[in-house]
Amino acid sequence: MAEYLPDHPDIASAMRTGYPKGVEPKEPICPRCRKPCDTIYKDLTEEIVGCDLCVSSHDPWETPECFD
Numbered sequence: 001m002a003e004y005l006p007d008h009p010d011i012a013s014a015m016r017t018g019y020p021k022g023v024e025p026k027e028p029i030c031p032r033c034r035k036p037c038d039t040i041y042k043d044l045t046e047e048i049v050g051c052d053l054c055v056s057s058h059d060p061w062e063t064p065e066c067f068d
Contacts, residue, residue, distance in 0.1 A: 030054060
């Protein structure tokens with residue numbers, strides 16, 4: 001009969017979280033709103049204007065500022 005041998009704690013942690021024990025995963029943070037985000041938006045000069053949390057999309061036909 002085979003004995004059950006548990007994984008080493010480092011292996012168990014890596015299997016559970018994807019990271020070795022003691023290593024905290026770092027999330028990307030938007031430099032504008034300082035929140036963890038998935039997507040960053042840049043303008044044509046490569047300056048970051050915001051992220052998927054602090055920038056919103058609007059229809060230019062319904063935005064008076066687009067008609068000077």
